[in-house]
Amino acid sequence: MHKTEFQKVYEEGVKRVGRLLVVYLLTADDMARAVVASRKVGGAVRRNRAKRLLREAHRTGILARRDEVMGLRARFFPDPEPSAAADQTADRVGGGGLWVVLVARQRIVEATSREVRAELDALLTH
RNA sequence: AGAAGUCGGGGAGACAGUCGCGGGUCUCCCAACCUCCGGUUGGGAGGUUCGAGGAAAGUCCGAGCUCCACAGGGCAGGGUGCUGGUUAACGACCAGGGGGAGUGAUCCCACGGAAAGUGCCACAGAAAAGAUACCGCCGGGCAUUUCCGGCAAGGGUGAAAUGGUGAGGUAAGAGCUCACCGCGCCUCCGGUGACGGAGGUGGCAGGGUAAACCCCACCCGGAGCAAGACCAAAUAGGGGAGGAUGAGGUGGCCCGCCUCGUUCGCACUCCCGGGUAGGUCGCUCGAGGCCGUCGGCAACGCCGGUCCCAGAUACAUGACUGUCACCGUUUCGGCGGUAACAGAACUCGGCUUACGACCGGCUUCUCACG
RNA sequence: UCCUCGGUAGCUCAAUGGUAGAGCAUGCGGCUGUUAACCGCAGGGUUGUAGGUUCGAGUCCUACCCGAGGAG
Numbered sequence A: 001m002h003k004t005e006f007q008k009v010y011e012e013g014v015k016r017v018g019r020l021l022v023v024y025l026l027t028a029d030d031m032a033r034a035v036v037a038s039r040k041v042g043g044a045v046r047r048n049r050a051k052r053l054l055r056e057a058h059r060t061g062i063l064a065r066r067d068e069v070m071g072l073r074a075r076f077f078p079d080p081e082p083s084a085a086a087d088q089t090a091d092r093v094g095g096g097g098l099w100v101v102l103v104a105r106q107r108i109v110e111a112t113s114r115e116v117r118a119e120l121d122a123l124l125t126h
Numbered sequence B: 001a002g003a004a005g006u007c008g009g010g011g012a013g014a015c016a017g018u019c020g021c022g023g024g025u026c027u028c029c030c031a032a033c034c035u036c037c038g039g040u041u042g043g044g045a046g047g048u049u050c051g052a053g054g055a056a057a058g059u060c061c062g063a064g065c066u067c068c069a070c071a072g073g074g075c076a077g078g079g080u081g082c083u084g085g086u087u088a089a090c091g092a093c094c095a096g097g098g099g100g101a102g103u104g105a106u107c108c109c110a111c112g113g114a115a116a117g118u119g120c121c122a123c124a125g126a127a128a129a130g131a132u133a134c135c136g137c138c139g140g141g142c143a144u145u146u147c148c149g150g151c152a153a154g155g156g157u158g159a160a161a162u163g164g165u166g167a168g169g170u171a172a173g174a175g176c177u178c179a180c181c182g183c184g185c186c187u188c189c190g191g192u193g194a195c196g197g198a199g200g201u202g203g204c205a206g207g208g209u210a211a212a213c214c215c216c217a218c219c220c221g222g223a224g225c226a227a228g229a230c231c232a233a234a235u236a237g238g239g240g241a242g243g244a245u246g247a248g249g250u251g252g253c254c255c256g257c258c259u260c261g262u263u264c265g266c267a268c269u270c271c272c273g274g275g276u277a278g279g280u281c282g283c284u285c286g287a288g289g290c291c292g293u294c295g296g297c298a299a300c301g302c303c304g305g306u307c308c309c310a311g312a313u314a315c316a317u318g319a320c321u322g323u324c325a326c327c328g329u330u331u332c333g334g335c336g337g338u339a340a341c342a343g344a345a346c347u348c349g350g351c352u353u354a355c356g357a358c359c360g361g362c363u364u365c366u367c368a369c370g
Numbered sequence C: 001u002c003c004u005c006g007g008u009a010g011c012u013c014a015a016u017g018g019u020a021g022a023g024c025a026u027g028c029g030g031c032u033g034u035u036a037a038c039c040g041c042a043g044g045g046u047u048g049u050a051g052g053u054u055c056g057a058g059u060c061c062u063a064c065c066c067g068a069g070g071a072g
Helices: A003-012 A044-060 A066-076 A084-092 A108-109 A111-123
Strands: A014-017 A019-029 A031-035 A097-104
Touching: A003 A019, A003 A097, A019 A108, A019 A111, A031 A044, A044 A097, A044 A111
Parallel strands: A031 A097
Antiparallel strands: A014 A019, A019 A097
């Protein structure tokens, strides 16, 4: 993912803020995932720890299951207008993917992997 | 027993399993290309193997490597600064000398030159380096205001005042003279040397500051793996090489060198590449680790054996389960934790800084007992 | 990866190696019927930290800490 693609997700995507992390979602043709840990999280050790926790939560949580992803698309991105049915079908044929950006917050370093996964799933299903 | 010094070891507790990530390698499958055998490239699956640190950090020094000219001369600038050695090199390390701290083991030191020159030394003080005399001391004139001369021992100021102590000497004093100490110079001896020792001699040579300018000796060209090399969509259209002359620019400057533009024979001759996105290489076998013999006080070196030990490019080590070990807590069922500092990005040698628990060697002092 | 600056009072900034200061802000007093403005006075500093050179360091040297900016 390039810098301009991050900007696109931040500006056009859906944002959910939790106690340990922030998640951005955006519909796309393919599946993609990125993890972000800024210098506010800490030094290189703490940033790596945060990114590993986010990857593990993404791998073991509901984002890894394809049927759940389709449900998330329907929940967070309802059809804006019925007249665009042609575009919607074309989009679905094109892959029906989802771009996900996971951003670490400072308190994630003290958390366990189960807590991170539970919060990510909760942010996506509530 | 207590206190202390010094040198080291060691670094997510160990083992097993499941899922997941990055690299190498082997096998199989698929696709494309080459005339075939077969091979190359790309993708996927499975097996196997490897996968962060002692500081990977700070970026304070030194090198390798790459390009700039083959890295050369001079100036400027910068660095180092007791001696000898180690090393690829160093501002690092080892050994020694000198100085300082400590009862001691031991520790600390930017430790060349102030009789090459220049500058500065606030306040106080008479005077801050070229001379001088505030309070004073002594002698003489005058006569009790003071004048002339001698002195720098005492007082006072200051961070620092023209060797120190004692004796002689004198009007009072003074290296004026003498003894010891300090200092300078000379000779001899020991040592590779820094330096040390002994003897002689001088009668004191004239303050501090060089992490002020500077002098002396030695060293240093610049940039950095986003260096640089190769393949090469798009886009733009030319690009490169060669002869002569003059001008301009370029590492801080001058040479030198390189580049660009102009002119002439003819705006000539020859060649077909250059390059962004992207990709490949550089990229991990190295002044390498471990073990041993030998040389050396040591740093280290020679030789032999043995091992292969991360190479990513949005950037890989994580999660969970069980058993054992240790620690904390406990209602003795259990529960919680496994630690600090901290994450490779071209690679090495150092330095500096950060750091929890644990273990070991050697040495010194004090007390007690034998 | 490499490089350059900066850190002084609550804030913004000064200070040839020689007593750390100015403006704003704060407090007190004055002026005014009252407030503001104005006038006067006062307090407030480990000069980022730790060492060193020097008689003496904000200044010079060394090592750290923090902040800002730049190049590819």
